[in-house]
Amino acid sequence: MTKGFFITGTDTDVGKTRIALGLINKLNTMGHTTTVMKPLSAGCDSTPDGLRNDDAVQLIQQASFKPDYDKVNPYAFKPAIAPHLAAEKENTVIDLSRIKNIFDELSAQADYIVVEGAGGWKVPINKQQTMAELASALALPVILVTGMRLGCLNHAILTIESIQHAGIPIAGWIANTLSKDFTELDANIKTLKEHLEIPFLGTVPYMEKCEPQLTGQYINISNA
Numbered sequence: 001m002t003k004g005f006f007i008t009g010t011d012t013d014v015g016k017t018r019i020a021l022g023l024i025n026k027l028n029t030m031g032h033t034t035t036v037m038k039p040l041s042a043g044c045d046s047t048p049d050g051l052r053n054d055d056a057v058q059l060i061q062q063a064s065f066k067p068d069y070d071k072v073n074p075y076a077f078k079p080a081i082a083p084h085l086a087a088e089k090e091n092t093v094i095d096l097s098r099i100k101n102i103f104d105e106l107s108a109q110a111d112y113i114v115v116e117g118a119g120g121w122k123v124p125i126n127k128q129q130t131m132a133e134l135a136s137a138l139a140l141p142v143i144l145v146t147g148m149r150l151g152c153l154n155h156a157i158l159t160i161e162s163i164q165h166a167g168i169p170i171a172g173w174i175a176n177t178l179s180k181d182f183t184e185l186d187a188n189i190k191t192l193k194e195h196l197e198i199p200f201l202g203t204v205p206y207m208e209k210c211e212p213q214l215t216g217q218y219i220n221i222s223n224a
């Protein structure tokens with residue numbers, strides 16, 4: 001069976017990429033080979049090589065097996081809007097089976113594949129499907145990155161309920177400290193531990209700079 005993780009978050013901008021980079025670094029340090037996917041991205045930069053998304057570029061940098069960009073990020077859109085809307089503007093339909101085929105190819109080339117979603121769990125990817133169907137098709141255990149800020153309790157509990165309802169395996173959740181000034185951090189983490197009956201994989205502290213090696217040290221995947 002393919003080993004890896006699907007990284008989702010309580011929202012956009014909650015630290016999915018930061019945590020994914022830390023996780024990949026940790027897996028590499030443990031002696032595993034790693035590869036990555038960021039199937040959908042919006043808000044890409046135009047470069048001489050084509051559209052490039054910063055998350056996908058950073059994930060490739062961190063992975064030990066580095067596939068071609070187009071395989072890591074088969075759907076890359078320029079406007080920073082919801083991916084299915086960006087796709088519609090280009091008369092493109094995001095096709096889950098195309099993503100799954102590439103995923104099968106890449107996941108056979110490393111011990112672990114780390115896949116970063118876009119936005120949160122229920123972000124639509126086309127008229128019928130959401131990120132949830134994408135994660136389900138890839139059949140990887142999900143890690144929920146909870147961006148610790150006001151509103152995160154509701155978002156985290158709803159997200160986990162939805163993942164469980166879909167019958168998708170959950171590796172656990174991570175508390176990611178997005179700000180130095182979030183009061184009641186510990187009390188919020190305690191509340192989520194009480195409400196989420198899934199493994200807690202650690203608290204990543206606030207860090208000015210993105211440091212994958214240090215981030216990885218706060219992520220406990222020994223039981224994941």
Ligand SMILES: Nc1ncnc2c1ncn2[C@@H]1O[C@H](COP(=O)(O)OP(=O)(O)OP(=O)(O)O)[C@@H](O)[C@H]1O
Nearest residue numbers: 009012013014015016017018119177205206207208
């Ligand atoms: N632990 C942390 N300490 C300090 N800053 C953080 C931390 N985690 C994330 N950030 C910052 O928060 C912002 C969002 O993080 P990141 O890009 O990882 O989120 P994301 O969930 O991947 O976003 P997107 O939905 O755009 O993919 C970035 O500027 C990042 O550097």
Ligand SMILES: [Mg+2]
Nearest residue numbers: 016017055116
């Ligand atoms: Mg990201």
